[in-house]
Amino acid sequence: MSFDYIIVGAGTAGCLLANRLSADPSKRVLLLEAGGKDDYHWIHIPVGYLYCIGNPRTDWLYQTEPDAGLNGRRLRYPRGKVLGGCSSINGMIYMRGQARDYDAWAEACGDADWSWGQVLPHFKKHENHWRLDAAQGVSDAFKALHGHGGEWRVERQRLRWEVLDAFAQAATQAGIPATDDFNRGTNEGVGYFEVNQRAGWRWNTAKAFLRPTCLGRPNFELWTGAQVQRLTLQREDGQLRCSGAEVRTPHGLETVKLNPGGEMLLAAGAIGSPQILQLSGLGPAALLQRHGIAVQQALEGVGANLQDHLQIRAVFKVQGTKTLNTLANSWWGKAKIGMEYVFRRSGPMSMAPSQLGAFTRSSPDKAWPDLEYHVQPLSLNAFGEPLHSFNAITASVCNLNPTSRGTVQIQSADPAMAPLIAPNYLSTDEDRHIAAESLRLTRRIVAQPALARYRPEEFKPGVQFQSDAELARLAGDIATTIFHPVGTCKMGRADDASAVVDSHLRVRGVAGLRVVDASVMPTITSGNTNSPTLMIAERAAQWILDGK
Structure with a gap:
């Protein structure tokens, strides 16, 4: 029950993190997924998104609050609750966004590692582009921008x-x-559009990054039906540190622990990650106090800055x-x-x-x-x-670049209650x-x-x-x-009071805790967000392995 890395969420980011971090046999890795296995046939048939969205087997079934901008309407707000997360129920479109998106992130964070030139290799590392299947006939310019042989398959429709x-x-x-x-x-x-498919089947991150590599590694564990209720935190010499998590499993409540120097990696998405932080006492002080949660670290930006297309x-x-x-x-x-x-x-x-x-x-x-x-x-x-x-x-x-901003906020200290989503x-x-x-x-x-x-x-x-x-x-x-949805645990400079994580995705004021998913985006990318989330995980995995 003690691990070097505990990853919360086996979705787009979590599956890649699990693959990269468990490659070191000396590190014990636990991947926690609140949903079930991706063994539902409609996950894998591309048109099956019609049967996965709105299905409690694969979807959290969130709804937005009544929205004045939508003339009082509520919207269905699908989020994947299954291995592969949203990559198991999304539109499969491969889209990176625009170079200026990442240059703007670098400026917002004061860290050139997020600029387009620096993130491009992390897109290419896991890419397996169909045009590069052929040994000839592809320009050098195309090869400079795309990768081949990685886990993330990109094909034409x-x-x-x-x-x-x-x-x-x-x-x-x-x-x-x-x-x-x-x-x-x-x-x-x-x-x-080009799509994340292989030979007419959906290619989700569970197929790409968990099978067959992770599932055969003795240092790797995967728990499904395992919902994190809150993180466990302790103070050491005045420093707040994440020491593990309380997890509701089919067998009851379990407590998992981090080894000394280990890290908890939240990859529960733009809705799940701020919810877990708030339930753990990390978030806006007034919100936490309203729900009787002791404030461990006041972070006003947790759940703020919600952006969506x-x-x-x-x-x-x-x-x-x-x-x-x-x-x-x-x-x-x-x-x-x-x-x-x-x-x-x-x-x-x-x-x-x-x-x-x-x-x-x-x-x-x-x-x-x-x-x-x-x-x-x-x-x-x-x-x-x-x-x-x-x-x-x-x-x-x-x-692509909305200026409207929303929130994700818990409505109770009960982890089973969905948060309030107000885009x-x-x-x-x-x-x-x-x-x-x-x-x-x-x-x-x-x-x-x-x-x-x-x-x-x-x-x-x-x-x-x-x-x-x-x-x-x-x-x-x-x-x-x-x-x-993105942006609810945004990264930023040290002097940005609304930033939840630093440019290496470490939660402000809490050792041993990072957020690695779409919630860290300071601004939404100019296009579909699944593949940028994979890049974020690739970028973070390298920093974690390098001890940064």
């Missing part, structure tokens, strides 16, 4: 849609250049082409889709939730792309509801203005000649809404999360 090809052409007619690589440090352009879903009816709406609305269509996947591992069952992507600017005066599109050959009223009976496409657009979407004038401009840009793209033959008709939000005020209000009615 195994299907295309005629109407999405036309949307891409329309985007170029609207001034967005075509691209075949969103991960060069600038992701401006339109093209099909809010997508605004515009739906357009189309004619003269097939979309998933009609293909999947008959038993024969479903049978054909199933047979194509069984025999070829292709077709709609192999597809990520979004196939076509685009990065562009909300206005010409922007210095960099600040919008991301996820374009889908389908439509529905809300996630989890049936597809519409008519052919349609959905062009979802999100503000505070569209709470700034800038975010509301960009929401309106993004809807106008979507309309400009759809009005281009390349899509004319499909006679697109705006179904949602509706052409009658034109003014900034109308479009901002409509954004509140139809927008939803794209599942990218």
